[in-house]
Amino acid sequence: MRLIYTQHISFFSSVSCGKLETTKLATVMSGIKARKWLNKKPFQGLPKRDDFEIVEEELPAMKDGEFIAEAQFLTVDPYLRITALGIVVPGKLMPGSQVAKVIQSKSKDYSVGDVVLGEFGWSSHSISDGSKVFKLDSSSPIPHSTALGVLGMPGATAYFGLRDICQPTKEGQTFLVNAAAGAVGSIIGQLAKLKGMKVIGFAGSDEKIEYLKSLGFDVAYNYKTIPSLEAAIKESCPNGVDVFFDNVGGKFLETVIPQMSPTGRVAICGSISQYNNESETKSDFNILGYIQMKQLKVQAFLGWNFMDEWPVAFKEMGQMIQDGKLKYRETVFEGFDSMCDAFVSLFSSNNIGKVVVKV
Structure with missing residues (x-):
C-alpha cells in the first residue's frame, strides 16, 4: 500500500519507536529473522519487480561490541540505477541508508532504544559494530526521517x-x-x-x-x-x-x-x-x-565528498527549518514490501521532495 504525505516545518511530529516496545524486548532476544531485498539481475530500462527478490535470513548471534537495529525508515535513491557504478551487484543486498532503532545490544556505545542512521541497505534488521553509524538526537523536534533527506x-x-x-x-x-x-x-x-x-x-x-x-x-x-x-x-x-x-x-x-x-x-x-x-x-x-x-x-x-563537514551543515539547516526559513516535503511509501515501488517511482514525475519507505 502506498501513502503519500507531506511534512512542513510547522507540522513537526514525533518519530515512532518502531514495532517493538522496549518493555517487550526480553521476549525477542534471539531468533530474529531479517527480510532483505536482493538485486536478482541487472537492470534493463526501468527497474521492475522481477529484478529483485526478497529473502529471509536468521541473524547470527551478536558478538561483543555489536547491536541489532530494526529499520524504521529506508531511503531509495536514483544513483542505484546506474549499473556501471558497480554499487548494485546481482545476488547481493540492495544498498542504502536507513534510520533504525537499536533493539538488542552488546555494545557499550549503543543502548536499546537508540535511534541511529546507518548504511544497512534494504534490510528489515541488521547487525552492526557501529562503523559508519550515527546516533540521532531523540530530543529534536525535527522527525528522524529527515536524516535520509533534508538533513541527510x-x-x-x-x-x-x-x-x-x-x-x-x-x-x-x-x-x-x-x-x-x-x-x-x-x-x-x-x-x-x-x-x-x-x-x-x-x-x-x-x-x-x-x-x-x-x-x-x-x-x-x-x-x-x-x-x-x-x-x-x-x-x-x-x-x-x-x-x-x-x-x-x-x-x-x-x-x-x-x-x-x-x-x-x-x-x-x-x-x-x-x-x-x-x-x-x-x-x-x-x-x-x-x-x-x-x-x-x-x-x-x-x-x-563533504562528509567531514556534514554536522556543520545539518546544524545550520536544522536551525533554518526550526526558524521557518527552510521547508521540505517527503513522499512516504508504507511497508517494507513497497521498496521496489518506491524505487521505481523515482523515475516518474509523481513524487515531491524525498522518497522514503516507512516500515
Missing part, C-alpha cells in the same frame, strides 16, 4: 553543491535548477534564494510548480507543458544563466549550455534522464565548444 545526503548535496561548486558571488545572479521539486533541487533552490539569487526551477507537473512557488522560487516551469524549453530559459534569464545546477542531463543540459553567461558555473549533480536510457544513440551537440568559448566552469561532484 540529499540536503548535504544541496548545501555543499551551492557553497563549494556553484559559489554564488553576488546577489541578483540567475540560478537555474532542474528536477527542482526533488530531494536536492527543492533544497538548493531555497538556499540559493536565501543568498539573494534569482531562482528558476523546472519540474514535471503543475502540482510541483505550485510547490516551488510556495518555496519562494522566482519562476517555475512545467517542462512537460511549455512550448519550448529554450524559450522559457530566455524569458526567465534574458541576460543568460549565471549558475546551472543540473540533476537531469541529456537534452536539458544541451539546451542550457548555449544560454549560459560568460564565465558561468555548471554543477553536475545527476543525469536522471539517462539512467534508464538503453539507446546508444550519440548526440552531435558540441558541448565542449560552448564550454570553451563561454569559459564555463563545469564540475561534477558528490555530496559524500
